[in-house]
Amino acid sequence: MKHALPLIERHTSIKETIQKIERTPFATGFLINEQGVYLGGIFLSDLRRLLISGVNAEAEVGAYPVKYTYRLEEPSLRDRARVDALLADLRLHGVNYVPVVTSIGEIQDILSADDLTSARPSELPAGQREREKRVLVVGGAGYLGSILTRKLLARGYQVRILDSFIYGRKSVEELTGNERCEIVEGDLRNIHTCVSALEGVNAVILLAAIVGDPASKVRPTETIETNVLAAQALASAAKLQHISRFVYASTCSVYGVGADLLDEQSSLNPVSLYARTKIASEDIILKMGDAYFAPTILRMGTLYGYSPRMRFDLVVNTMSMKSFTDKKIQVYGGKQWRPLLHVEDAADVYIRCVEADLKNVGNQVFNVGSNEQNYQIEEIAERVSTTLGGIPIQRDDTSLDARDYRVSFAKVHDTLGFSPQATVEQAAETIFGRLSDGTIRNPAQRIYYNHYFDATEE
């Protein structure tokens, strides 16, 4: 079990220490001397603070004072009074992990406060031990973000959401009061907000953007500021603090139009400002990558499915909604190819990236979706129609959307073992259900369409 623990020999450089801790699920390193005797714990956040204060990243980590020296000898585990006293101390000082040491001080195991709370800590499977990592989700109140933050919390992460709430904050209202979730209202374009959001963070997920071709057309300046310049600022600030795990939300729209099955090496052919800004930021962020800053670019297919921040400007969602309100589905063109991805499946891929070995996902681009869900628009309409009991489809040969691309998702499947769990049919049923039962009262409200930039609910 020891190999999985962040045991740090005291002569290790700060830079290497950060890298070693980041390879584990912990946010703390456990310092040992040459004989393997435990010296004390060091938080990743403190190491990053040292770097910000100007300390040389090559300096030996053992030269700086350790934050805590809590430990438990194996026999004391059975002494409930002693364990409870230690737990009280841990909580007071915000410490979550304690090494269990032998009589000569060698680390045998590391237990979390949660492990110690239960009567038989050693029986807890490692997977159930609380994760200590804090993840920053910028854009965490959005269509994808509001699903992803809930999933991260359910897996035991601490989550900080930074969002300017362009489309309101209702999607994260029920997370208020969750002690592992911090909700920060702020604009990523503000440099101070951007840098402060990284305090104490071990992984960054950047979703915030002006999203979609119509929205970026309405607010081109804000699109460039947010999608490119703010993204660049956040990545630079993360790199300076050695926060190497940086997952960036891009889109298959970067392929624009393409006749073949397009993979990550295929040439890009953007047909909108939105896609061009995504390509620009991909490029900037990837060029920053090195052994200590290892960004992952996720080019997702068009998302679909129900979310606490609902969008009805996405193809499956629109068709499901129109089946309810208009009792018909309108198809423009219809022959264009569009890869689809359920929003819940998309969120799972981000979690895989946060948990994967950085060697496999760092400095990499992945198309995210599945080969089976590359559909032509007319097929999507047929699937929605059939699922909802044969809704009539009206066809109009004029295509309003120039995008037409079929994408290969072999890499995300092979590297991360990702296969989608959800289907267009399930999503159509759910959305239709939410409209029928009144969960969504008026799908025509502007809040459900990105290009209105409206947070008002009737």
Ligand SMILES: NC(=O)c1ccc[n+]([C@@H]2O[C@H](COP(=O)([O-])OP(=O)(O)OC[C@H]3O[C@@H](n4cnc5c(N)ncnc54)[C@H](O)[C@@H]3O)[C@@H](O)[C@H]2O)c1
């Ligand atoms: N929805 C899709 O089909 C799709 C497909 C591929 C890629 N993506 C990408 O996924 C990400 C999330 O998309 P979504 O559908 O959830 O969009 P969304 O518009 O629902 O969410 C974006 C969130 O970012 C926030 N935001 C925008 N500008 C901000 C700023 N300056 N500071 C702080 N917060 C800000 C908004 O308030 C919103 O909550 C985007 O980067 C998008 O490009 C989405």
